[in-house]
Amino acid sequence: MQQRAENTRQAVLMGAAVSFEKFGYGTASLSTILAHAGVTKGAMYFHFSSKEELAHAVIDAQHHMAMDGLRAIIDDVPVALDALILASQEMARQLVVEPIARGGMRLTLEIGSIRGPVQRPYLDWIESIRVLAERAAREGDLIEGVDVDALARFVVGAFTGVQTLSDVLYGRSDLYARLTEMWRLLLPAIAAPHALDRVRALADGEPRKGTEPVT
């Protein structure tokens, strides 16, 4: 019974994400969301009482998905600088492939513009990257003297803009290539010489999970 309720909630969230990504917050309606979710009106209202509540639920789901992805990589990859690069690729993958991430990214900007900025995801990201960068410095993989606070802020800012440009210009079809470019330019300025070839090879790769866009 609880499992069924959870499945319905997930179906509504996914329908909302797809619908918000396609039409935007202003134009998406509860009926387009219902059509995409394939559930009854009653089932939807059992979980969410308004479009705004649904939008915030999609943004939260995106943030959880991103943080889960980051945690899985940190658990799996013992070397911090490697984990940092792989985490950025996982974020790119989510933005290309996962409707929750695509819808959430669009909503973050649109809701931010209506209700005031959505800061939490950016702050959590900066803090997570800062912790990784500090560990990379302790592991001797960063060039002596690299400012890890500045690096964390810049990596999150640069990634945000690189994905914006990729979205605006090419619907994110070039995002993996642009991310490789970002690291190719940045790594010589931050990676210690002994680590450079290793992390460059990582940055030239693609995300490890499936990378086929969902249409």
Place this chain on the structure above:
Amino acid sequence: MQQRAENTRQAVLMGAAVSFEKFGYGTASLSTILAHAGVTKGAMYFHFSSKEELAHAVIDAQHHMAMDGLRAIIDDVPVALDALILASQEMARQLVVEPIARGGMRLTLEIGSIRGPVQRPYLDWIESIRVLAERAAREGDLIEGVDVDALARFVVGAFTGVQTLSDVLYGRSDLYARLTEMWRLLLPAIAAPHALDRVRALADGEPRKGTEPVT
């Protein structure tokens, strides 16, 4: 007579920019715009027939202001890599100080989300930066082998995201500091050793024109 019409048009544009920045495209109304512009309804309709037309005029005005700023720096600064850094500071200054730029940036995202992406400004910026970066390479100021196409795309993308984060988190009050950080991280990877101290000193400076935020 023509001058008076032009002055009115500028007043309406400025009122629209301030109003769009404050309320967003969805919420700003022709009457809030009129109140900010200090002109009559008739005077406004003589120049613009709808809110959407006004929004596109603000986006165009922002783009012209940005390109004029870039051209002035290129005319004034003979060394291409120096001009590139100063141009980024001028862009930051416009986003902090100029209502047309602040309103235009907000509108670019919001209109893009309603009518499809606004690509022109990004494409023009990438092309302008590419030309500068190519010249910097010919002048011997870039490290041998730096990919100037990648550099141009990345500088525009990274700047876009750095200003997004600065806006979302601190209303752009830290934008000059974040831009300095961006160049401090990036320059060692792109500037030839003989040029590094010179351009680092430039990047540590602030924009040359007035930098007091308009409130």
